Amino acid sequence: MGRYAHLERALGAEVFAEVTQARVLVVGAGGIGCELLKDLVLTGFRDIEVIDLDTIDTSNLNRQFLFRSKHVGKPKSLVAREAAMGFNPDVNIKAFLGNIKADEFGIQYFQTFDIVLNALDNVNARQHVNRLCLAANLPLIDSGTTGYLGQTTVIKKGETQCYDCQPKTENKKSFPICTIRSTPDKPVHCIVWAKELFKLMFGNPDESMLSGSEDDFADDGAQDGGDEAAEAGKGEGDAASGEDQQKEREIRSQIVDAVLKAKPEGADADDADKVRAYARGVFDAVFDNEIHFKLKLRNGYKGAKKKPTPLPFDEAMAATDASDPSSSGLRDQRVLSLNECAELFLASVAKLWAPARRKDMGSMEFDKDDREALDFVAAASNLRSHIFGIERKSIFETKGIAGNIIHAIATTNAIVAGIQIVEAIKILARLKGKKISHPYFTSAPRPESSNSSSSSSSSSNPDASASPTSVTSDSTAVWVVRDPIGSGNLLQATNLDKPNPNCYSCGNSTMTLSVDATSWTLGDLVDKILRKSVGINAPSIMLKSSEIYAEGDGLEEDEIELFKANLPKTLVDCPAGGIKDGTILDIEDFSQSLSFKLIISQKDDFDKDANPDQFELSGDAPVSKAAESSPDEAQSNARGDDADDGDLEVVEGPTSATAAVASKKRPAENAAVPLDESPSGSDSASNGSKKPKVSEDVTTGDNGVICLD
Ligand SMILES: Nc1ncnc2c1ncn2[C@@H]1O[C@H](COP(=O)(O)OP(=O)(O)OP(=O)(O)O)[C@@H](O)[C@H]1O
Numbered sequence: 001m002g003r004y005a006h007l008e009r010a011l012g013a014e015v016f017a018e019v020t021q022a023r024v025l026v027v028g029a030g031g032i033g034c035e036l037l038k039d040l041v042l043t044g045f046r047d048i049e050v051i052d053l054d055t056i057d058t059s060n061l062n063r064q065f066l067f068r069s070k071h072v073g074k075p076k077s078l079v080a081r082e083a084a085m086g087f088n089p090d091v092n093i094k095a096f097l098g099n100i101k102a103d104e105f106g107i108q109y110f111q112t113f114d115i116v117l118n119a120l121d122n123v124n125a126r127q128h129v130n131r132l133c134l135a136a137n138l139p140l141i142d143s144g145t146t147g148y149l150g151q152t153t154v155i156k157k158g159e160t161q162c163y164d165c166q167p168k169t170e171n172k173k174s175f176p177i178c179t180i181r182s183t184p185d186k187p188v189h190c191i192v193w194a195k196e197l198f199k200l201m202f203g204n205p206d207e208s209m210l211s212g213s214e215d216d217f218a219d220d221g222a223q224d225g226g227d228e229a230a231e232a233g234k235g236e237g238d239a240a241s242g243e244d245q246q247k248e249r250e251i252r253s254q255i256v257d258a259v260l261k262a263k264p265e266g267a268d269a270d271d272a273d274k275v276r277a278y279a280r281g282v283f284d285a286v287f288d289n290e291i292h293f294k295l296k297l298r299n300g301y302k303g304a305k306k307k308p309t310p311l312p313f314d315e316a317m318a319a320t321d322a323s324d325p326s327s328s329g330l331r332d333q334r335v336l337s338l339n340e341c342a343e344l345f346l347a348s349v350a351k352l353w354a355p356a357r358r359k360d361m362g363s364m365e366f367d368k369d370d371r372e373a374l375d376f377v378a379a380a381s382n383l384r385s386h387i388f389g390i391e392r393k394s395i396f397e398t399k400g401i402a403g404n405i406i407h408a409i410a411t412t413n414a415i416v417a418g419i420q421i422v423e424a425i426k427i428l429a430r431l432k433g434k435k436i437s438h439p440y441f442t443s444a445p446r447p448e449s450s451n452s453s454s455s456s457s458s459s460s461n462p463d464a465s466a467s468p469t470s471v472t473s474d475s476t477a478v479w480v481v482r483d484p485i486g487s488g489n490l491l492q493a494t495n496l497d498k499p500n501p502n503c504y505s506c507g508n509s510t511m512t513l514s515v516d517a518t519s520w521t522l523g524d525l526v527d528k529i530l531r532k533s534v535g536i537n538a539p540s541i542m543l544k545s546s547e548i549y550a551e552g553d554g555l556e557e558d559e560i561e562l563f564k565a566n567l568p569k570t571l572v573d574c575p576a577g578g579i580k581d582g583t584i585l586d587i588e589d590f591s592q593s594l595s596f597k598l599i600i601s602q603k604d605d606f607d608k609d610a611n612p613d614q615f616e617l618s619g620d621a622p623v624s625k626a627a628e629s630s631p632d633e634a635q636s637n638a639r640g641d642d643a644d645d646g647d648l649e650v651v652e653g654p655t656s657a658t659a660a661v662a663s664k665k666r667p668a669e670n671a672a673v674p675l676d677e678s679p680s681g682s683d684s685a686s687n688g689s690k691k692p693k694v695s696e697d698v699t700t701g702d703n704g705v706i707c708l709d
């Protein structure tokens with residue numbers, strides 16, 4: 001124990017003993033997860049399990065210090081385990097390569113732990129862990145970072161807000177199509193355009209807004225002022241705009257010809273000169289001819305802050321501008337010269353046409369980690385930026401913008417992981433009713449007024465700090481901020497919020513049902529639980545966004561038949577993946593204006609005498625929300641439902657993983673602290689809402705913008 005003597009002194013022998021005995025689950029072995037494992041082992045924790053679904057990528061090595069280049073391609077969890085055990089071979093770490101959402105990690109699995117530490121990068125997995133921790137009544141410590149900003153929070157059923165208590169508002173940014181096509185004035189506009197060109201050249205051209213289908217013209221027409229303009233009728237402007245549109249169409253079809261019809265086919269594709277000629281043809285079409293012709297139109301580039309200048313290929317190749325001398329020598333960190341951009345454009349097209357990649361031609365999707373795709377987008381966007389007089393960006397910066405990421409910083413990850421450990425120790429001490437000697441651990445959260453933002457609607461949790469039974473009495477949410485606040489602190493603690501009573505995950509309307517899902521049928525569930533125990537009249541049951549059962553008015557004959565056919569099925573054999581341990585059902589009764597979540601916990605060892613019905617139901621029965629506003633709205637937000645209004649949006653900057661914990665009490669200086677997550681991750685919007693056709697990066701329509709195209 002010698003190596004831990006200092007910890008024993010700080011924590012006291014009793015609490016330290018709890019640390020050595022606690023069973024800890026770490027979810028994620030990426031940037032934060034690696035730090036957590038190292039910290040846990042060095043703090044004396046000995047019984048740890050870690051789960052991660054991914055393998056190690058070269059790009060992880062700069063901050064995930066348990067990994068070395070020889071580990072690239074190996075499972076993160078297993079390698080992290082090996083490395084962490086190197087710090088103390090006596091610890092017991094179990095590692096799983098798998099998805100935390102897999103059936104094997106259900107409520108029963110969670111219940112074997114004392115505490116759960118999240119080190120995840122997406123909303124969906126966080127929501128899942130949150131719900132399982134609620135169902136298993138386990139304390140969860142969540143964390144996240146975005147660049148220099150970070151945050152940790154503690155979640156405990158009934159005591160604090162859970163991850164779903166605050167609806168997540170995605171930080172979506174939309175760009176009008178005409179900005180992307182004709183009037184860019186920021187690097188991001190050119191990068192979005194370059195991704196559309198990538199789609200046109202290598203992906204599904206129909207999905208590229210540069211393909212210029214007739215539909216697009218119709219849409220654009222609507223933007224031009226829509227019905228009113230159409231009705232205003234026959235003015236000269238309209239005639240001009242009609243003429244312009246005709247020419248515009250011609251220009252666009254020339255581009256499409258250069259990109260699609262001139263594609264090197266068959267043997268030509270193996271001929272380097274032919275591929276280069278193709279790349280050159282595209283260059284001429286989009287960087288020279290289009291600009292040249294559109295400038296001649298009456299309304300050409302109307303609304304552009306700065307008129308573009310065509311860029312003939314030879315001019316680009318002969319350019320002698322230096323690449324940014326102030327930046328480092330690394331190619332990705334430098335702003336490339338014009339000549340380098342042109343060369344990179346040709347070279348990346350050639351590499352994307354290499355035989356190994358050709359099978360994906362026509363279906364490629366831009367991926368920021370795909371070297372050639374990134375080079376292409378960096379080259380094309382910078383060439384366009386030059387044409388429109390917009391500042392150019394390094395490949396590294398382009399990667400961030402194109403992939404909607406904020407680069408992770410190792411130090412921030414290390415800080416939040418350290419805080420998670422401190423918070424974990426506080427909770428463990430409370431759980432076991434032990435006192436920690438060191439004052440750091442027992443100082444109560446600071447008063448909200450001293451550090452909260454202007455929002456006053458957020459309620460602190462005086463109950464939690466006051467109640468001796470609460471395990472989160474000493475717990476705080478902690479913010480890592482970029483600029484020192486007050487006395488020079490970069491860390492700021494705030495009280496934990498009380499649970500939101502209307503939360504669909506932890507609010508009153510959550511019940512847990514323990515049954516044997518392999519023998520109970522859906523009919524049993526409807527009859528014994530929903531009707532007899534909960535008192536539902538006309539239940540509708542949703543499983544992962546699919547309705548598996550419903551009754552009541554307004555159903556078609558064939559629907560009724562379909563639902564009835566599900567009743568004799570055992571729970572595990574129900575549609576949409578079945579109902580099993582950890583499944584969360586959304587139950588609704590429209591006739592009573594009532595809805596709640598039913599969490600299933602697998603159990604088959606009931607005492608048949610004491611419990612002849614062989615089920616246990618816990619939680620408060622739902623109450624009718626007829627008079628209240630329904631939580632559905634919040635729910636759909638939090639799930640990232642897209643409003644189906646045909647708008648196309650780009651998620652800019654960090655999303656809300658964090659809004660999660662980042663409720664209203666964040667320090668004012670720190671306007672948006674999101675958790676570590678690639679906002680482009682589609683995980684957060686996975687409920688099958690219809691994806692817009694053109695592009696996820698671009699939106700149609702922007703009031704008041706007159707669009708030529
Ligand atoms: N559902 C899930 N089950 C298990 N592990 C998950 C799940 N979702 C995400 N993870 C893991 O969480 C970790 C998050 O770590 P981190 O944010 O550092 O991501 P990364 O993929 O390593 O880095 P980057 O996204 O910046 O390239 C990743 O290793 C990822 O595999």
Ligand SMILES: [Zn+2]
Pocket residue numbers: 161162163164165166499500503504505506507
């Ligand atoms: Zn909640």
